[in-house]
Amino acid sequence: MNNVIRNFIGPSSKYDDSIPFTYIAKVRFLDKDDNLVNNYFSDTICGLIAYLSKNKIFPEETELFACYRKKEIPIDKKYCVSGDGKWLERPEICHSLEQHFKQTVEEQFKGHIEHGECSFDDRDREGSGPY
Numbered sequence: 001m002n003n004v005i006r007n008f009i010g011p012s013s014k015y016d017d018s019i020p021f022t023y024i025a026k027v028r029f030l031d032k033d034d035n036l037v038n039n040y041f042s043d044t045i046c047g048l049i050a051y052l053s054k055n056k057i058f059p060e061e062t063e064l065f066a067c068y069r070k071k072e073i074p075i076d077k078k079y080c081v082s083g084d085g086k087w088l089e090r091p092e093i094c095h096s097l098e099q100h101f102k103q104t105v106e107e108q109f110k111g112h113i114e115h116g117e118c119s120f121d122d123r124d125r126e127g128s129g130p131y
Contacts, residue, residue, distance in 0.1 A: 020066035023048045023075075027062050027130070040129030045097065046090045049080055051127020053087040060085070 025040040025048055040057070042048035045066070052062060064075040079096045082088055088096055 020045075020068055020073075022067045024065045024067055024072070025052055025057070025062050025129075026065065027057055038130030040127060041131070042125065042127040044125050045075070045080070046093050047125030048127050049087045049093055050089065050125065051129075053089070054127075059087060 023042050023045045026037045027040070028037050030036045040048060040051060042051055045064070048064070052058075059077050059081045062077065064077055064080065065072045066075055067073075080088055080093055082092070087093075
């Protein structure tokens with residue numbers, strides 16, 4: 001019965017207003033026009049990054065955003081890429097975001113836990129796009 005309810009209303013973390021509702025990657029497809037972008041989505045930042053990596057969408061061409069019900073907050077990509085400029089994979093990205101949140105308490109990084117209970121564990125990590 002619990003799975004039926006969850007399938008109908010979605011993951012409980014989606015109702016937690018203190019963490020992002022979803023994540024968006026915006027990729028310009030014409031260099032000079034900021035309005036022409038492809039959007040990619042995932043319920044988790046690690047899912048979005050994995051989707052971008054799998055689809056060969058590189059960090060240097062991407063802007064990341066944490067989306068709340070009434071606002072979008074940019075995410076600094078430097079916490080999502082390795083020293084050689086490639087997207088981080090799990091659990092490295094979890095560690096990077098968790099450490100950054102501990103240092104800054106910036107809301108767009110809240111809930112990412114490498115060890116322990118991640119606030120996004122109940123969410124699907126599938127990515128989608130472009131839209």
